[in-house]
Amino acid sequence: MLILHKVQPLIRCYFPRLPSSSSSSAYGHEGIASFFCSAASSDYSASAYLNSILSGLHQIQYPSLPFLRKSHALVITTGNGDNPFVSAKLISLYASLHAPHSSTKLFHSLHRKDTFLWNSVVKSHFSNGNYLEAFRFFTLMRLSGTLPDQFTIPMAVATCAELLWLHQGKLVHGLVARCGLFGGNSAVASSFLYMYAKCGCMDDASSMFDEIPVRDVVSWTALIVGYIQNGESEKGLEILCEMNRVGGDGERPNFRTLEGGFQACGNLGASGEGSCLHCLAVKTGLEHSQ
Template sequence: MQGAGLSPDAVTFACILKACGSIGAADKGERIHDEIAYQGLLESDVVLGTALVDMYAKCGALGKAQQVFQKLFSRNVITWSALITGYCQHGEGAKAFECYEQMQCENLFPDAKTYACILKACGDIRELDKGEKIHDEILRQGLLDNDIVLGTALVYMYAQCGVLIKAQETFNRLPYRDVTSWSALIEGYTQHGQCEKAMEYFEQMRAEGISPNVVTFTSMLKACAAVGAIAKGEKIHDEISKEGLLGSSILLDTALVDMYAKCGVVSRAHKVLNGLYSRDISTWAALIAGYAQQGHCEQAIICLEQMQEEGLSPDHTIFSSLLNACSHLGRVDEGHMYFALLTKRFGVKPDLEHYTCIVDLLGRAGHIDKAVRVIQEMPYSNNIEVWSALLAACRQWGNTYIGKWAFEHAVQLDKKNTAAYVIMADLYASAAMREDAKGIQVLGVENEA
């Protein structure tokens, strides 16, 4: 078109921007943005401005989308929806809800699509109260009738917030259910520990002739991992392979590796990972945690090194999972080794969670004095999680002297910490120090713990 000497008009530019957003071509979209600005087309054209906001939002360039949005002379519901949708799709639920509130201040009222996005945001950030208010508004406007997208968004919001009864009720009232509706419900049950229920609905969905998608399969793999249902997990693995979905989603791939690792079949987990074209830190973390939980420390370290060779640096989460595994297995030496690797070989600065894991590890193994030394030397000693871990260890091993010291620090940081009073009273009671136990209980009441 341009080769023929014809210049695009605003409508043509809007269509091209939509195409750029659909394929994630942010660079091409930016060049078109420059051309639009050069021709002065953006000043009063809300359709073109909305197309630009939408393009940047879909490409994940949310800062750019916000900049364009703020410079527009006029914004309509569609413009706001484009920005809100972008924030929702890229995990910025809080920002999406902030835009929703600003939109209302401009006396613009959301349509069904915008409400669906906001409900997803409420679910992602666990804002049940706000989600319920939006539900009421949707009912007041009569928008829910026969709208499967909006109904599914409500199911998702309630499920993510853990209100599974309400999610179920909303799901049951849908005029029909598609794979997205089923996935929202199944994901909610899985996330909130009702894995058997999730599996039951998975089978019911299949019985209704609806094929699972990536989200459904991911949720089911997580459910299998949580309850150790290796046979079920293997069947789902076969289905994923037949559908050609393996390698299509990092979340799905990671869930599969994690399922085998948590079910104790780490060799299969490693085989799956090796067969993946692309893997990120979370995929490696699932495998490494699996090796650590089985006590295969050398193999875990080899995986850490292979990860580095792929240009991925181990993060705090990986070391936390390693230290937690050692703590629950009582592997003190391995825990110390991983903690040393953290800084010396991989250059990761230990954070509060790592120190808490080490204190917990030493405490569980009965090395109370060593745990105390770690606390005295760490830069985060003024933190309740660390003192709580030490106090719990003192109860386990009946150390009233150090326990009292840990308790005093814990309540100094939070005098209403109910758990600290309960643990300390229990520690005294176990040591037949009944008067001291009563004194702690009285102190808890006085401090309204």
């Protein structure tokens, strides 16, 4: 374990201009030295504390990426470089700063990779639009023998949707069905619904919709917009009316739903239905949403 007087020079080296005012006292020299010193003892609570501090690093008013890289260097220097919680947070932060290659480099440097870490690197590429890389890491995850969870599958399926990879999406669907994974999970089912709709397979999308135990605005909207974008505007409006009739808290149209509805009205020349949708938008406060 590193003692405080050895850590403090490192803090001042990496963060020479770090503020120590009361408004950011948690990030002052002594404060940062203390929590890095505590984290080096490798007890869980200290690691969790370090993880929570890293969660706020991108909010500090400094050049974000250089600051994060210095923080990463200090994590390594203090012996926390292989901490899975800290590593996952760093991967996420690099992704939020549009540096997925740094996320990848960090991921490859780790000796132990659990599902959480795999999810972090898949998400880092997906959130930056690197869909090929996101799916490549999903494939590597499966080859490593690491089981996906309820967060992995929706990202993999959404990647297939964005790439219009129907075949690969069906393979992922087969994996889920074959292994009996996440039966009845609404988020997983909704991701397949979206993928099938995006790829133009509305019969499969409708079947997925029927299997969703608890439908929310995401699943309703995916089905409605899917029909409209695949040339079945009348069917899309019909389902939108059904959604509005059901009217549960999680089933009220959002801006994307109504946008699809207006598109359908335009396609059909249905001015009456368009007026009704406009009234609904005003009633729900979505008239000026973006």
